[in-house]
Amino acid sequence: MTPSHHPTAVATRLLTALIVALAALTVTPAAQAPRAEVIDRIVAKINGDIITLHDLRRAAGPYVLSLNRDPDELNNPEFARTIYGDVLDDMINTRLLLQQARELQLEISDDDVTRWIGSIASRQQLKVEQFRDALKSKGVSWQDYRRFVHDNLLKFRVIQIKLGSRIKITDDELSKAYADRFGQEPKRVKTVRLSQILIRTPEDDPDLAKRGEQLVKDTYQRLQSGEDFGDVAREVSMGSTAENGGILPDPFQPGALPPAFEEAVFATKEGEFTAPIYGRSGYSIFLVRQIEFQLDDKVQQQLDQLRNVLYEAELNKSLTSWIDTLRKRAYIETMFDKKP
Incomplete structure (x- = not known):
């Protein structure tokens, strides 16, 4: 043969x-x-x-x-x-x-x-x-x-x-094979899972804007005093996720958020919340529910x-x-x- x-x-x-x-x-x-x-x-x-x-x-x-x-x-x-x-x-x-x-x-x-x-x-x-x-x-x-x-x-x-x-x-076999082929371990990036309280402060209505700014201060004080973030979000948030306690569905990688938001949330520890941050829609307060280290899309592919x-x-x-x-x-x- x-x-x-x-x-x-x-x-x-x-x-x-x-x-x-x-x-x-x-x-x-x-x-x-x-x-x-x-x-x-x-x-x-x-x-x-x-x-x-x-x-x-x-x-x-x-x-x-x-x-x-x-x-x-x-x-x-x-x-x-x-x-x-x-x-x-x-x-x-x-x-x-x-x-x-x-x-x-x-x-x-x-x-x-x-x-x-x-x-x-x-x-x-x-x-x-x-x-x-x-x-x-x-x-x-x-x-x-x-x-x-x-x-x-x-x-x-x-x-x-x-x-x-x-x-x-x-996973060990896969990581070793990846390192052999690409010369390094699979790179993971920090991602965050967030909840948001959004309070709108329209620029074209000074009275509403002023009341909104006061609501932001009051809301932040309530959170600092220990009230549950989800309960406060359901009560005062003006965002689309208010009914769910402000929970945003997807994890966020660097580059996915506006720079001001990204800088604040990635500097915040898991389980803590940011100070109010001003953006195009008004003021936002973010709770960092979870920090994960995930593979970016290219590495995952x-x-x-x-x-x-x-x-x-x-x-x-x-x-x-x-x-x-x-x-x-x-x-x-x-x-x-x-x-x-």
Whole structure:
């Protein structure tokens, strides 16, 4: 068995086909030369299932597409000799996983297949009919391609059930991987959760403004005397969150508040409130309900992407080991001379 046909290498290609390649196919129309007719024969037996030369040929086109390669390359004898061995190994792995799916009584509906193909076509900015015509121009029948998608979706479901739930990427593993890639630990920024009492002091009405300023002083004194911030907010605040005790729903990072507000709230300790601060809408008093140190949006996005990379790597290792185990336990006989 050559290295390119080893089950471990094939498992890696299988995972790529399951998770990545199905959503990244590029199909461009081209003519395909006809092949000479060959009498059908059995090329592999797997636990009582058989794979024929006809099956192998039908699977080759979709498999080559899943590698983002042109099925016309199958007309190249050197390429065909290499790829048909890979296709057969992939088909053996597929049969083993589909046998697992039967044991688990898993099914993929026609609607599931149709939705996936629609998604793939959309990513290529094609209508499904155009995508179908493009496949046909490559010598890949619609029935064969639907079967390819069906089997890959079923394999993916088996893998998720058998392996996916067991894989956990810890925060420590993620932080270490981030530091290895970006040269530093994930940077966290200080955020604050706030409540607000807003008292409006309209500039165009001096009397209202004066009464508002007095209300601000009285309110601040009440808070200093120990009255509950939420109760006072419900009574006197003129902001939209007054009914909720002045609670503002989202945490605030630096740069999210006007400079005067930001300077005051970020200098205030958790559980304490600011002095009255004048702004465009009037005077505000903020209670710093909670101080947190959170990842900024860019770092969080980088971590999410990195977590997916680590998860796929761990899933790939687990899949490689599991397929090796399935192959060792299975009865597999191949009768293929690489001359399709």
